[in-house]
Amino acid sequence: MNEKIHVKTKINDNDVEFLCEARQSLLEVLRDVLDMTGTKEGCNDGNCGACTVILDGQIVDSCLVLAVEVSGKTITTIEGIAGVDKLHPIQQAFLEQAALQCGICTPGFIVASKALLDREPNVSEGRIRHWLAGNLCRCTGYDKIVRAVMAAQENTK
Ligand code: FES
Ligand code: FES
Numbered sequence: 001m002n003e004k005i006h007v008k009t010k011i012n013d014n015d016v017e018f019l020c021e022a023r024q025s026l027l028e029v030l031r032d033v034l035d036m037t038g039t040k041e042g043c044n045d046g047n048c049g050a051c052t053v054i055l056d057g058q059i060v061d062s063c064l065v066l067a068v069e070v071s072g073k074t075i076t077t078i079e080g081i082a083g084v085d086k087l088h089p090i091q092q093a094f095l096e097q098a099a100l101q102c103g104i105c106t107p108g109f110i111v112a113s114k115a116l117l118d119r120e121p122n123v124s125e126g127r128i129r130h131w132l133a134g135n136l137c138r139c140t141g142y143d144k145i146v147r148a149v150m151a152a153q154e155n156t157k
Contacts, residue, residue: 009070011036012080020067027051027062030077038078040104042136049135052108053077059115061134078107081114089155090114090148097148101139109135113149123153 004019011034020029027044030036030053042050044063051062054076081088090113093099100106109132116123116131123131128149129142137145 005068007068007071009073009075011075012077018067022066022068024067025063026053026055026060026065026067026070026075029067030062033067036077036079038107040107042104042108047136048105049108049112049132050105052111052135054111054115057115059112076111076114078111081110088114090117090152093148093152093155094145097144097151099140099144099148105135105137105139109137109145113152117149117153121153123149125150 002021002023005022006017006019008015008017010016016034018029018033020033027039027041030039031041039053039062040050041063042048046061046064049061052059053062055065055070056073082091087095088110090110094106094110112132112135113128116128120127125146128146132145132149
């Protein structure tokens, strides 16, 4: 029998409590326990960035974080990016620049891009490409994604 562990955390400004097994990843708990399926599972081994969330201000691959590790920490997922009644400028720019196709990688790119623009409001194309190097997309060819982040930074200042 797998004993469940009680975890208290904060997700998208809400106090959240859940029960999980010691072996479960944060990605697994977000999707399968909390029904927050915006965070995507790609490789499940830390290579694609589809599962990116912000944990205490740092971007992490949630498939590599044990859910028990987030006790007392603060998490932002893709569900916490948009405003109450409108998209975040990065989300809007992804739509306007057609920076997505299948969309599996998109939440990870948007969360990672938000973390970048929050800390560096004036970024070069090279810096964006370097920052997003851990996020893989098999559809878009990356140019539209980078263009979207460039466009979004004008609206996030
Ligand atoms: S699913 Fe986590 S890095 Fe690919
Ligand atoms: S839009 Fe399909 S993997 Fe990026």
